[in-house]
Amino acid sequence: MASDSMQRTLVLLKPDTIQRRLIGDVISRFESKGLNIVAMKMLRVTPELSKKHYAEHVERPFYPGLEEFITSxxxxxxxxxxxxxxxxxxxxxxxxxxxxxxxxxxRGDYSGSQQMNLVHASDGPEAAQRELDLYFDAAEFCDYDPVLTGSLRAGDE
Known part of the structure; x- marks a missing residue:
């Protein structure tokens, strides 16, 4: 990533996105915005991975339902x-x-729920790095510059 304003974040399409067959609709939103998907995979979240990902929530009363949902x-x-x-x-x-x-x-277009809200995204640079490390190995990132980058942003951005 070239400039300081370039960032990498984790996005999870949660079980409700998969069950409702909205994967393509959601991905197309990110691509239409000019964002680059540099790694992607489908997987089952295990209870162990859920506890690592949502570590700050494990002791909260709502966590068991969250784990049940994300592993479903x-x-x-x-x-x-x-x-x-x-x-x-x-x-x-x-x-x-x-x-x-x-x-x-x-979420405004596709969700009518607090918990079944389709998508997770990292909330800051530290969280993004921690969460990316949970889901991807360094070799899984495929950095590239789309040929249409010059049509999406100025050269000094």
Missing amino acids: APIVAMAIDGLQAIAVVRNMLGATSGLKAAPGTI
């Missing part, structure tokens, strides 16, 4: 690069609750 079906994990990717992706997702998310956001 496959997910798609993606590493996404772009200018200010962490904030851009989180803005694209909308509020955590699909009931409160603005129309035009992924």
Whole structure:
């Protein structure tokens, strides 16, 4: 990644995205925005991985339901690069609750639930690095510059 404003973030398409067959719709939103998917895989989250990913929530009363949900079906994990990717992706997702998310956001358009809110995205650079390390090995990243990059942003961005 060339400049300081370029970032990499983790995005998880949760079990409800997979079950509802919204994978392509959600991915196309990120691609249409000009973000680069540099790693992607489908997997089952194990209880162990869930505890690592949601470590700050393990002792909270809602955690058992969260673990049950995230391990209930496959997910798609993606590493996404772009200018200010962490904030851009989180803005694209909308509020955590699909009931409160603005129309035009992924959750606002597709979710009507607090927990079944389709997508997870890292909330900051440290979280992004920690979470990317949970889901991907360094060799799994496929960095590239799309040929249309010059049409998506200025050369000094």
